[in-house]
Amino acid sequence: MNKKIAILGVGLIGGSLAFSFKERTDYRVIGFDTSEATIDQAITLGAVDEGHTSLPEAVVNADYIIIAVPVGQIGLYINQLANLPLKKGVIVSDVGSTKAEVTKYGKILKDKGYSFIGGHPMAGSHRSGVQAAHALLFENAYYVLTPEPDSSLSDVEKLSHLLKKATHAQLVVMDAEYHDKVVGAISHLPHVIATGLVAQVGNYNDANGWFHRLAAGGFRDLTRIAASHPVMWRDILLSNREEMLPLLDDWIKQMTNFRQAIDRGDADWIEAIFARSRDLRQGLPDKKKGLLTPIYECSINIPDEPGIIGQVATLLGEHEVNLSNIHIMENREEMHGILRLTFRKLTDFERAIPILEAAGYSTYTENSKEVDHVHLN
Numbered sequence: 001m002n003k004k005i006a007i008l009g010v011g012l013i014g015g016s017l018a019f020s021f022k023e024r025t026d027y028r029v030i031g032f033d034t035s036e037a038t039i040d041q042a043i044t045l046g047a048v049d050e051g052h053t054s055l056p057e058a059v060v061n062a063d064y065i066i067i068a069v070p071v072g073q074i075g076l077y078i079n080q081l082a083n084l085p086l087k088k089g090v091i092v093s094d095v096g097s098t099k100a101e102v103t104k105y106g107k108i109l110k111d112k113g114y115s116f117i118g119g120h121p122m123a124g125s126h127r128s129g130v131q132a133a134h135a136l137l138f139e140n141a142y143y144v145l146t147p148e149p150d151s152s153l154s155d156v157e158k159l160s161h162l163l164k165k166a167t168h169a170q171l172v173v174m175d176a177e178y179h180d181k182v183v184g185a186i187s188h189l190p191h192v193i194a195t196g197l198v199a200q201v202g203n204y205n206d207a208n209g210w211f212h213r214l215a216a217g218g219f220r221d222l223t224r225i226a227a228s229h230p231v232m233w234r235d236i237l238l239s240n241r242e243e244m245l246p247l248l249d250d251w252i253k254q255m256t257n258f259r260q261a262i263d264r265g266d267a268d269w270i271e272a273i274f275a276r277s278r279d280l281r282q283g284l285p286d287k288k289k290g291l292l293t294p295i296y297e298c299s300i301n302i303p304d305e306p307g308i309i310g311q312v313a314t315l316l317g318e319h320e321v322n323l324s325n326i327h328i329m330e331n332r333e334e335m336h337g338i339l340r341l342t343f344r345k346l347t348d349f350e351r352a353i354p355i356l357e358a359a360g361y362s363t364y365t366e367n368s369k370e371v372d373h374v375h376l377n
């Protein structure tokens with residue numbers, strides 16, 4: 001009989017895990033979701049081998065169960081699982097964006113003799129649903145596991161090995177509370193700031209439509225994540241309440257300091273904070289996605305006309321340059337679009353630049369190391 005992995009909630013994250021398990025392991029992948037339409041779609045897209053809207057049917061005999069529903073529902077599923085006759089030795093994990101709360105729930109499963117190890121793949125998107133899922137979503141991203149001191153080491157190793165094999169993510173182990181503090185600052189707080197800013201400007205725009213019409217690069221870059229799923233983020237913020245309150249206090253202090261500096265005309269203070277933040281921003285470690293499997297990117301301005309993406313792809317194809325991805329950036333201005341081209345190999349990237357330039361496209365590279373490399377040629 002096939003070994004089985006059951007995924008509860010086949011949305012963006014559950015669906016992406018399902019695709020990667022199907023692609024890179026020999027486990028049979030079983031999907032469970034309360035939405036029948038989602039199950040149908042997951043089967044049609046080939047994300048799962050089998051789908052259910054009945055939990056007991058989905059998890060029977062499963063070797064691994066991964067809970068991928070919104071954070072507010074994870075505890076309920078842990079409770080339900082604890083009352084089902086699961087396979088002996090089953091390892092249960094989740095993908096929730098907060099870890100302290102679910103880790104506490106996990107004890108209910110441990111009391112029944114099952115293993116629970118919290119997890120959080122640190123990649124995603126503001127998009128949701130299985131239609132946005134893909135097998136490469138977690139490639140080279142960090143994937144945090146938050147075992148407890150009494151967790152079975154061999155189960156942590158088994159889960160870590162399976163996830164690494166399927167997703168090609170970089171597995172790291174972290175204390176659940178510490179995870180919530182760090183992720184609160186670098187993910188949850190930014191979502192609050194982006195959402196608050198969009199709401200504030202939305203109020204101004206209600207009175208005068210020029211606010212949205214003039215909204216350009218900076219506003220769009222900073223607020224992409226305000227388009228995220230409202231239920232998912234409601235649950236995350238409420239679950240991470242303990243870390244969010246001091247983080248928000250610090251943020252309010254920071255904004256108050258800004259306000260006071262502007263009010264008293266303190267040019268030095270303003271310049272100093274911009275200078276420090278610019279240095280910090282430029283000194284951030286390279287994006288994880290680019291570290292293990294290098295990804296070389298460049299952007300080009302394109303006129304906003306039909307067929308242009310095909311023309312660029314054909315131009316590179318004719319020169320046998322392998323393009324791994326092509327993406328229209330969201331901060332499109334009125335007359336021009338920006339196309340981001342991604343290459344797996346440095347040689348393809350290096351050859352693409354002069355070809356594009358010769359065809360009249362101005363090229364911009366995202367990652368300064370790669371820019372330098374190309375311009376030194």
Ligand SMILES: NC(=O)C1=CN([C@@H]2O[C@H](COP(=O)(O)OP(=O)(O)OC[C@H]3O[C@@H](n4cnc5c(N)ncnc54)[C@H](O)[C@@H]3O)[C@@H](O)[C@H]2O)C=CC1
Pocket residue numbers: 008009010011012013014032033034035038068069070071073095096097098120121122123124125126127128129130229232236
């Ligand atoms: N979206 C992201 O970028 C990331 C999300 N996460 C976490 O992953 C989890 C899932 O998020 P996404 O996949 O983005 O959401 P999603 O909205 O794409 O998928 C959630 C799926 O769960 C199903 N669902 C909702 N309530 C349910 C319930 N009570 N019972 C059964 N199924 C239910 C939905 O039908 C949907 O198919 C969340 O806990 C989130 O915090 C973790 C990393 C990144």
Ligand SMILES: O=C(O)C(=O)Cc1ccc(O)cc1
Pocket residue numbers: 096097121122123124125126187225
């Ligand atoms: O869209 C983005 O940039 C994200 O921030 C995605 C994301 C959302 C939630 C997570 O827990 C992890 C990653």
